[in-house]
Amino acid sequence: QVQLVESGGGLVQAGGSLRLSCAASGRTFINYVMGWFRQAPGKEREFVAAINRSGLSTVYADSVKGRFTISRDNAKTTAYLQMNSLKPEDTAVYYCAAENRRFGSTWYQNSKEYDYWGQGTQVTVSS
Numbered sequence: 811q812v813q814l815v816e817s818g819g820g821l822v823q824a825g826g827s828l829r830l831s832c833a834a835s836g837r838t839f840i841n842y843v844m845g846w847f848r849q850a851p852g853k854e855r856e857f858v859a860a861i862n863r864s865g866l867s868t869v870y871a872d873s874v875k876g877r878f879t880i881s882r883d884n885a886k887t888t889a890y891l892q893m894n895s896l897k898p899e900d901t902a903v904y905y906c907a908a909e910n911r912r913f914g915s916t917w918y919q920n921s922k923e924y925d926y927w928g929q930g931t932q933v934t935v936s937s
Contacts, residue, residue, distance in 0.1 A: 812836040812908050812926045819904060819931030822896055826935070830891040832906030832928055839887035840864075841910050846880060846891045847921050848902035848933075855905070855921045859891060862913035869918065874900075896935045903930040 818830040832844065845860040859870045859880035868880050879892040889906055907924035917923045 812839070812842060814906050814908060814926055814928035816904065816906050816928040816931040819933045821934045821936065824896060824898055824935055824937050826896050827892070827894045828896065828933060830893070830904055830906075830931060830933075832889040832891075834887045834889070834908065837910075840884045842908040842926075843911055843913055843918055844880070844882055844889040845907045845909070845918050845921075845924060846889075846904060847907060848900075848904045849930075850902040853902075857919040857921070858904070860913075860918035861889065867913055871919075893933070896933075898935045898937045901933060901935050903932050905930045 813835045815833045822828055840863055843862055846858040847855050848858050849855040857871050858874055861868045861880045861882050865882045877895045882889045906928045908926040909924045
């Protein structure tokens with residue numbers, strides 16, 4: 811079992827930046843693929859980004875490509891989501907997720923494939 815705690819959300823103006831953190835505890839962090847998802851009111855949870863165990867491979871949703879950067883520090887057992895050039899449509903609750911599985915194929919884009927989730931952190935972007 812792994813426990814995940816997100817932080818770093820808040821209110822920011824359009825064009826601004828935020829960095830989300832996801833602190834993990836419990837099982838060996840390096841064994842887990844880490845993903846970020848978001849859910850806006852009235853919408854389904856959607857994939858944002860994922861990173862493999864070593865941190866050398868990353869994947870992004872088209873809507874955030876070029877603006878968001880996912881990273882991880884295995885020594886600190888923490889994953890990050892740097893969000894730049896934020897838009898009002900980025901407003902959502904952001905969740906980090908962990909799954910002990912190889913990074914291949916595209917399973918990491920499916921929220922149902924992850925066993926472990928944080929509690930979420932609210933990101934609000936004002937226009």
